[in-house]
Amino acid sequence: MEIFYSAVGDKLPGRRHELPLSGSAEAWFWIVHAGSRVAEFFDDDPRANVCLANGGAIFFLSSGRYGGLESEAKALDVERAHGGRVYCLRAACTKTSTVVHDRVESFLKIVAGLNAWNPVPWQEVEPPAAHENLLALYLMLKALEFMTEQERNNVLSAWSAMPELWKKDLLDAAEQEYRHMHCDTTLKLPISPDLSLESRRKTLEVVTGF
């Protein structure tokens, strides 16, 4: 955790940390907080090019999105210019971004096992996308708890009238997201297709955290 904590937040731009990669004495995995100077970093620190030329990789993170750059397009420009050996974290990494911390921490464990020139699994470092189907289901079930009986009946009637395929897709996708969220492929959501009262209450009990 300290590895990247000290690279973000209160510290000055320009801080970087090195993790050695096996297979080359000059190959490192750098974790860099460059503030808004990501594009200029390679001129500011000539060793960055030495690192990349020897099979290393550079990971930019910041308390803002895109490693400190203004947009995803600019992040892609920098990444493409260095052939996939450079990456700008899309998510903001602040001291309270616990989801991001967890991902970065897991990612750095993967990096610790890499050799020079190994492809870097950058996709592992981004937090998972919002669980939109599970969230939608949760919002609807929670809302039903705060409705009058008449309102609740109206919503349940509308749900019942929706195409079966739409309902199945939503519930299946929500269950997949629930499994993904808890990293357990055997989990099942207790929701029934007709949104029975008992299944609604059981589902609300188990669905937590987004």
Next chain:
Amino acid sequence: MPPEPAGIKVVLSRRHDVRAILEHTWLKRRLLAQVRDNSASWATASDLPVPGVLVGVDGRLVIARRFVSTLVDLYGPAQLVDDGPLSSLPSSVTNLIKSAIHRAFLQSDVIRPLEKEASLALEEFEAVASTISTTWPNPQARPELLRSLSITGERLRAALAALPEGIVIP
């Protein structure tokens, strides 16, 4: 920054980036840092024009006021109903869901106390900031102005930092 209040679930949203920009980029890294680092030299320079960081306060306060005045809607989960699969339901039904989930959100009472503190802190800071142009020409009054900016700015920064990072799920 303090940790996320216990038990609050949030969905991250780009609309909340302004909180971090105001709290971290503007107040913590720029305004408060410069006031802290330069107070001594600013207070003794008799013909010093108003520093750029203080000239820019008015523009930032417009953004801060707009942000604080919309906190309840900005952090409310009703907006998510229109963004996801529930938007396929008839609008009369999604409106029922939005109203009910908003009631659940208000009942959770997460945002109201934070909104109140942010609003009070902003008013306090605005009151001090509004005197910059008239107070600055008098070097003897500057130390008190800078001290007040530092105190009220820190209260505002803390109030912004205490806000959740995204849409609150009740």
